Amino acid sequence: MDSKASTVAPTQSKPKEKDFLNHLEAYLSKRDGVDKLLKISRYATKIILASSVLPETVPLTRRLKSFESSVGLSRKAFRLGKFVQDVNALRNSHLDSKQEIFLSIIAYGGEGLYYFVEQFIWLAKSGLIDAKHSRNLQKLSAWAEFIGYIGSISLKFRDLxxxxxxxxxxxxxxxxxxxxxxxxxxxxxxxxxxxxxxxxKKLSVVQDLADGLMALADIQDGKGRFSDPLVVSCAGLLSALISTHKNWVSC
Incomplete structure (x- = not known):
């Protein structure tokens, strides 16, 4: 054996970077991946509409409103059965104190109830069940979501x-x-x-705050101090971008 060869340190191969298209395929194969892309497109559209960049009389404005409404309904379909993940998250949580148990029930219970009710809102908007129940369901959904975010943010501050x-x-x-x-x-x-x-974790807190603001606007029926359409739309887009980044990194 060559003595010189034995003294040469083996070169460490650098970890191969993910191919972009393979990474994109993995991202789009996830329910949350597609949902967040829809969320970005919806709230980007809402920002355009809320900022009054386009006159109401322009045909494009009507098309954007129709597109935004259609995407909003499509996103609700992605929530079918999603409440199960909160049930499992609560079951699999390792809780060390009564305070953590309480906050986890609020966080996962609130979000789980939100996703559960959203299924019926989708059915109401799709015409399968009577639309007269839609308003009460939306109010219940908004409250459950808002309470869930209070618990979620509290848990994340403990994690931080x-x-x-x-x-x-x-x-x-x-x-x-x-x-x-x-x-x-x-x-x-x-x-x-x-x-x-x-x-x-900090990005998750910002995302929860943005989503919580939107839930609060829904509770107030768009009449509160923080219910300005442009502010709410910007919060929605911020939340969508953060979630997209998190999902992209994790897949």
């Missing part, structure tokens, strides 16, 4: 607190290792992962 505590411990370990001249590559990698997790 834990992440910050873990990061503080890692920072201390890294400082001690550096002062002793020891390597701390593993700790630095863990810290980077924690920071990525923290960023995604």
């Amino acid at each position: 607190k834990r992440i910050n505590e873990d990061e503080a411990c890692l920072n201390s370990s890294i400082e001690i290792a550096v002062s002793r001249g020891a390597g701390c590559k593993e700790e630095e990698e863990r810290r980077n992962k924690l920071r990525e997790k923290e960023l995604m």
